[in-house]
Structure formats: structure tokens, C-alpha cells
Amino acid sequence: MDTYKLGLDFALELDKKDDLAKYRQQFYIPKDTNGNDLIYMTGNSLGLQPKSTKKHIDQELEDWANLGVEGHFKAKNPWLHYHEFLTKQMADIVGAKPIEVIVMNTLTVNLHLMMVSFYKPSKTRYKILIESDAFPSDRFAVESQLQHHGFSPKEGIILWKPKQGETLLAYEDLEEILKNQSNEIALILIGGVNYYTGQYFDLKRITELGHTHGCLVGFDCAHGAGNVKLNLHNSGADFAIWCSYKYLNSGPGSLAGCFVHERHANRKDLNRFTGWWSHNKTTRFNMRDEFDQLPGAEGWQLSNPPILSMAAIKASLDIFNEVGMDALVEKSKKLTGYLEFLLNALGENVVKIITPRNSNERGCQLSIQVINADKKLHHKLTEAGVVTDWREPDVIRCAPVPLYNSFKDVYNLVERLKDVL
Structure with missing residues (x-):
């Protein structure tokens, strides 16, 4: 100490x-x-701008100006592969393997895409367990997923609550919920670090507990990525999502990250929404081929990514890579x-x-x-x-x-x- x-x-x-x-x-x-x-203490809401960000974005603006569409192949950082420049560094930050990580979309969009694949309700096992003070966007997304599948949000959400008079959540209470109600729970979705209290949960413990009771497990790591060692691969979680504009300093509303455990890397039986960026890279531009799903987290992509946002992420990740x-x-x-x-x-x-x-x-x-x-x-x-x-x-x-x-x-x-x- x-x-x-x-x-x-x-x-x-x-x-x-x-x-x-x-x-x-x-x-x-x-x-x-x-x-x-100023004394700036809100990196948990919006991280400050690295001075290198402008240089990274200017590079892409220059290549766009000089190359037009050819920038996809001939830019200094070819746009066609730009997301790949971020994968290894982002995987290191969240404690994952590169095949498990993709930078794409925004936070709640990724959460919905993950629930398409990993929320698999039945008539009797359809409930979703969240912490009682989950971030509102997570709660709203969960409510809408329940409604989409024809279930009542009021009945379909189970809350992990703190004990009377306390603020922090206790694992024995989670264990009690699962002991009594696990046959009704399809998915456990917890904020890896609670936005309100700052409590950092034991992701591995929660995952093992959920899997023991037959539940799929995911985490919203918006307040964890770049802040704590998430060790997502070793946690065994089925999926995780996070934004990049808080501790990862990528600018307001910038792209988000997504983790899918490697045991799901080649699963074609999972429901998913697809787009041409989740299709085999080598035949993507043949245009008329049948869908050929990419392995790993890349297989959940939809569209070609916004390069200017990725350039800002790259600027920040370069600093993280240097510091560790x-x-x-x-x-x-x-x-x-x-x-x-x-x-x-x-x-x-x-x-x-x-x-x-x-x-x-x-x-x-x-x-x-x-x-x-x-x-x-x-x-x-x-x-x-x-x-x-x-x-x-x-x-x-x-x-x-x-x-x-x-x-x-x-x-x-x-x-x-x-x-x-």
C-alpha cells in the first residue's frame, strides 16, 4: 500500500x-x-485530444484529396484494410486475441448486434439479468430486445441489486439469483465497470457463474476499456462491447469496439445481421458471390468503416501501445x-x-x-x-x-x- x-x-x-x-x-x-x-477529471465521459490526432486525420484527408477512390488501395494507410491497423493494439488493451476484436459501429449498435447472436430466448427461458443501476442505454437496448422477441420488458428483466442500505453489488446476491431463477435467464449483461459507483466487477467470476447455470454472458466495458485490465479472453465471456471516446481518447461519438470469444469464431449457426464487410475479403468485390462469412469478430461487421474516425482512434492507440x-x-x-x-x-x-x-x-x-x-x-x-x-x-x-x-x-x-x- x-x-x-x-x-x-x-x-x-x-x-x-x-x-x-x-x-x-x-x-x-x-x-x-x-x-x-483546467483541472480535467472527466476522462470517464470524454477523453482529451492527443496532439497527434490532427496529423493522423490530415493524412487521410490528404490521401483523399490526392487519390480519390484509389485511396482504398494506395493511401499511406490503405482504407480497405484500415480497421486491421487497430486490431492488435485494441486487443492488447482489452486482453484479447486479435481474432476476437473488431473496431466498428458505435456502442449500442454493437450491443444490439451481439444480442442478435447471443440472446436466444425460448418461451420459458427468455429473461435478461442486468445490474440494477445499469447505464440507461444498456437498459433501453435490453428492453427493446425483449419487446422485439414478444416479451414484456417489465417481466423479462431481472435486476442484480445491492443490499438494503448499500451501494455496491455483492456476488453472493448474484449467486442467489442464479440459484433460484437461472432456468428463466437466457443472458447476463453487466457493465464491466459500473458508470455510477465505479465498481469494477470480476468478469471471470461472473462468466463462470453464468455458464455454470447455462446462461450466455456479455459485458459493456465502456468504462473499463483503457482504464482497467479487462482480460476478456481469459474471462471466458461470450461477448463484450465498449466505446472509444472515454479512456481511449478517440473523440466525441467515435467508433466502438467489440469482442467475441474465439470459441465462437467459426460458428455459422449463430443468428447474426450481416453486410458485405463480414464477407470473405478475397471475394468481397466479386459482388455476385453467395455470402461467405469471415471468421472471428470481423464476421460481425456490416459496412465499410469511417476512416476519419478510425484515424483518431489510431492516434490514441499508438500512445497506449507505447505506454502499455x-x-x-x-x-x-x-x-x-x-x-x-x-x-x-x-x-x-x-x-x-x-x-x-x-x-x-x-x-x-x-x-x-x-x-x-x-x-x-x-x-x-x-x-x-x-x-x-x-x-x-x-x-x-x-x-x-x-x-x-x-x-x-x-x-x-x-x-x-x-x-x-
Whole structure:
């Protein structure tokens, strides 16, 4: 366990010892009206822009201008194969094999495509288990899938809830649900890191539990990819999806990622929606051949991808590839531990951290409740140059991101919080 001290000098000392401190210079840090860096703690909503992003996008604009349609084959990074340039690096980030990963579409589109294949309801086994405070888009997608198959969303959703008076979810409660209701459950769909509490779930434990009871298992890793070691292959999950604009810094609304475990790589018995980009690459442009499904996650693609969005993803993944998830997670734990230490020093009568205390059960986000506060506090923090995230009814989410946040950022965040209280 790290030992922390109070005072700005200690924060500056930690920054001097930080091997990743130099990467902050590779990102644009938003500034206030006086030109001072804002304290940006919302990489869990939208990651900051790498300075290399413009160069990557400009390359594709230049090739488009000079080559037109020939850019598909003759661009510096040929567009026909562009998604392949991202696969290995993205697979490393989420702990998967390249055949299991594809960058395509957006988050909820990928979730629907996965449920087409892995939500296989029968008249008696049709229910979907989600966490009680799942991100709304997941809940909406699940409700619509149930309706699409002719089931009532009200009856078809089973909620994994925290115990009375608690915030975090307990595995024994999940075990109890499956013990009593598994013969009704077709799919378990859990957010790998809960957006509200920041609780990072044991994906392998949940998957093994679900599979033991005959359920298929998938994860929404929007708040996990680039934040924690997901180890998706070893988890055994059937599928996972994630966005790339939070911790993966690819720009607002950018393309998402999708994981399909390799045991499903060559399955042609699974229902799926198809398009010409899931067809055999070598015969794709013959145009009149019968559909010939690609193996692996590529076989779930639909259309040719938007290259400009992929270029922004490539810029970010190059940084991740250079740093590596091991180093990122190591700094993340120190940075978040330091924030936890400073917040605890304020006293539990002032703030309460609802995120797990165990650093292995969370990423870099800490969700804090400020006693007797409302959204006015969040507005005051914003005016004080702190960019955090408010979630009803009473939680401020703070995410010190190891790629571009400093220990000094964390120190100043808490000092300004003290000032506005």
C-alpha cells in the first residue's frame, strides 16, 4: 500500500518520480478564460485530444484529396484494410486475441448486434439479468430486445441489486439469483465497470457463474476499456462491447469496439445481421458471390468503416501501445489512491466515497457523495476551474486519468473542493 502525505510539496514530489508524467504534454488540456489549465477529471465521459490526432486525420484527408477512390488501395494507410491497423493494439488493451476484436459501429449498435447472436430466448427461458443501476442505454437496448422477441420488458428483466442500505453489488446476491431463477435467464449483461459507483466487477467470476447455470454472458466495458485490465479472453465471456471516446481518447461519438470469444469464431449457426464487410475479403468485390462469412469478430461487421474516425482512434492507440496497460494501471492506482487519501482527510462527515476501497475492484474513477450537497456544489466546482461530472441524485464522479492527469491536479482538485464547501 502506498503511503501518502498532505501538502503540495508531496504532490510535486510524486510528479517528479512519475515515469508517465511526460505524456501529459501529448494532450491538449482545456484552459480557463485566463489561459490556465483546467483541472480535467472527466476522462470517464470524454477523453482529451492527443496532439497527434490532427496529423493522423490530415493524412487521410490528404490521401483523399490526392487519390480519390484509389485511396482504398494506395493511401499511406490503405482504407480497405484500415480497421486491421487497430486490431492488435485494441486487443492488447482489452486482453484479447486479435481474432476476437473488431473496431466498428458505435456502442449500442454493437450491443444490439451481439444480442442478435447471443440472446436466444425460448418461451420459458427468455429473461435478461442486468445490474440494477445499469447505464440507461444498456437498459433501453435490453428492453427493446425483449419487446422485439414478444416479451414484456417489465417481466423479462431481472435486476442484480445491492443490499438494503448499500451501494455496491455483492456476488453472493448474484449467486442467489442464479440459484433460484437461472432456468428463466437466457443472458447476463453487466457493465464491466459500473458508470455510477465505479465498481469494477470480476468478469471471470461472473462468466463462470453464468455458464455454470447455462446462461450466455456479455459485458459493456465502456468504462473499463483503457482504464482497467479487462482480460476478456481469459474471462471466458461470450461477448463484450465498449466505446472509444472515454479512456481511449478517440473523440466525441467515435467508433466502438467489440469482442467475441474465439470459441465462437467459426460458428455459422449463430443468428447474426450481416453486410458485405463480414464477407470473405478475397471475394468481397466479386459482388455476385453467395455470402461467405469471415471468421472471428470481423464476421460481425456490416459496412465499410469511417476512416476519419478510425484515424483518431489510431492516434490514441499508438500512445497506449507505447505506454502499455501495466504501466497505466500502476500509475492509476497511485493517482486514485492519492485522491482517496486526500478526500478521507476531509472527514466522513464531509464526503463519502461510494467506490470500492480495494484498488483491484475499481479503475481510476472515484464517485463521491458530499454530505448535504446538491448540484449547486458541482456548478461551484466548475466555476473554480474543476471539470467533474455530476450524476443524480448526489454523486460527483472524479476520474484522474493516468495518461494526462498529474498528482498536482489531484491535490488542486481537493483544495478547490475545500474552498467551495
